[in-house]
Amino acid sequence: MTVKSTSRARKKAAPGVTDSLRTGKDAPAELVQLLTPEGERVEHPDFPLTVTPDELRSLYRDLVLVRRFDAEATALQRQGELGLWASLLGQEAAQVGSGRAMREKDYAFPTYREHGVAWCRGVDPLNLLGMFRGVNHGGWDPNEKNFHLYTIVIGSQTLHATGYAMGITKDGAEDAVIAYFGDGASSQGDVNEAFTFASVYNAPVVFFCQNNQWAISEPTTNQTKIPLYRRAAGFGFPGVRVDGNDVLACLAVTRWALDHARTGSGPVLIEAFTYRMGAHTTSDDPTRYRATEETEAWKAKDPISRLKAHLEREGLADEEFFAAVDAESETLGLRVREGVRSMPDPDPTLIFDHVYAEPHALVAEERAEYVAYAQSFEGGE
């Protein structure tokens, strides 16, 4: 009997990897969930969570506003106001849950899609749009909100996060770092090197992988043959798979992981099992590479509707509350629209600013040449 079922399982896995990697169908037991898609509160023995009604409403507000910001940015790209946009649609819970788990002095190292984390850190959403509009390559002061610049090269930031965390240990501080990356990045050498460094130096860093199932057109099955959270075991630290569409589970697991890290127990890998509902960026077309049924199935697990269902089911929020959040969402949308449209182009001499922290002869020379050339047009005959 045992032999037979094993061989059957093997047969099923042989052609590539089982669908469970992408759908989570076979893995409910290993998926930490505190809120069902229907909005029902469930308990997990390892990750208890106490949240007040105020906190629940606040999380709901964050989810809605982050989604609105994202939708507005997508629209602005369609209108030609942004050159590109990387939407987080569907990943709001993973980002807000993990972002809200951080303490003030903790530090986040994002990819280019962590708009929800930035929101939780208090970074002005308009700051995030500069690089997508093409007025800068980041531009904000990372140390102001302990939120590093967006990183476009896949996985590079996991090493920066680890180094920063090594510095925390050297300082004897009780802070922690969170490094965001995706399922595609898990294939990169840098991510694996970050795991090694974090492990051997016991660095207080939480690796937060948003497995959104797709790296542009490449499915997770092109990146791994085992569930990603299990990679941690090979590096000698804990890995947890959490329902990435469940903001409460993401909050509880990340809070635990950050505490684990900050109290000297070393790194943790969290795999937030979620789904990118839109395109990778506004440049690609997901209908070319994935089935509508798949996207529809994930829609039923929507992070916002499940928290709304919970609030309604438990009588924790009334119509007035939902209307107020919607109104706030409108205000945010307007602010983002107007803010982007009135964002000035930088002075072209920005090209030469900040190439180096200290004077550099060649930059100074080329800057002077450029300025003289540009001025030759003004009123020139």
Place this chain on the structure above:
Amino acid sequence: MSKLTMSKAINEGLRNCLETDPKTLIMGEDVGKLGGVFRVTDGLQKDFGEDRVIDTPLAESGIVGTAIGLALRGYRPIVEIQFDGFVYPAFDQIVTQLAKMHARALGHIKLPVTIRIPYAGGIGAVEHHSESHEAYFAHTAGLRVVTPSNPDDAYWMLRQSVESDDPVIFLEPKARYWDKAELSAAPALDLHAAKVVRPGTDLTLLAYGPMVKTCLEAATAAEQDGHRIEVVDLRSLSPIDFATLEESVKRTGRAVVVHEAPVFMGMGAELAARLTEKCFYHLEAPVLRVGGYHAPYPPSRVEEQFLPDLDRVLDAVDRALAF
């Protein structure tokens, strides 16, 4: 002061950095107990502890990437890449992250990371242990690239590099690690200044790192033929002290650039173009280049044919003087 080898001079420089600034760290493979494969970090871990002199996993991208993170936390990491040919796994972190982060943050953050790389050949090593990749780094805005040619410069330029708030690629000519000299009491020059190391009137030899010594020997040999050759040590490859170079070439009217790296698309191409543009009416001959061939660094039994030596330099000198 007694004479020190270049490797010992760098060791002293590192020691001084660790003593003066508690935020400096040394990171790399085998830098601790072994003292580095060239013993450049010898004794430093013993005196400053494993927390300051860190033996890392064997992962170059990881070494540079975590150094970036440490710099963001306020540290001043000095990274050792064991050999030139092993820097390529870290190339991405260096050129896409380290070089650009200050600009991407509009100046809000600084990346004072020094990356020491023993480079170039002439020591009979196996593959990937003798390469000259300076052009890759000098081509990348955001990086500073320097290379000393003697122990005194090695000591002071290292200290200046570590004090810089910018990332510095510090290239150590490994064939010169055993050359000896006395150290000055203070740095004679700015980190990025070139230096006329031998004055002359007939032709300027432009060199840096390991080739400065070769060019000095060539200039001495040429003297027997009645040629007075000036030798300029660039010292810094980004930025380049063009003023000193141009001043020399305008005076001598002839220039030969000498480096170990392949000539094609190398530093010599930049120098020749620039000197032609700026010194055209002073030049009596085209700017010539002597360097490696467009081939992988060869097996050590034939490396002497690949590396510019006294005769190849003198041959170029003769050709330039013949115009």
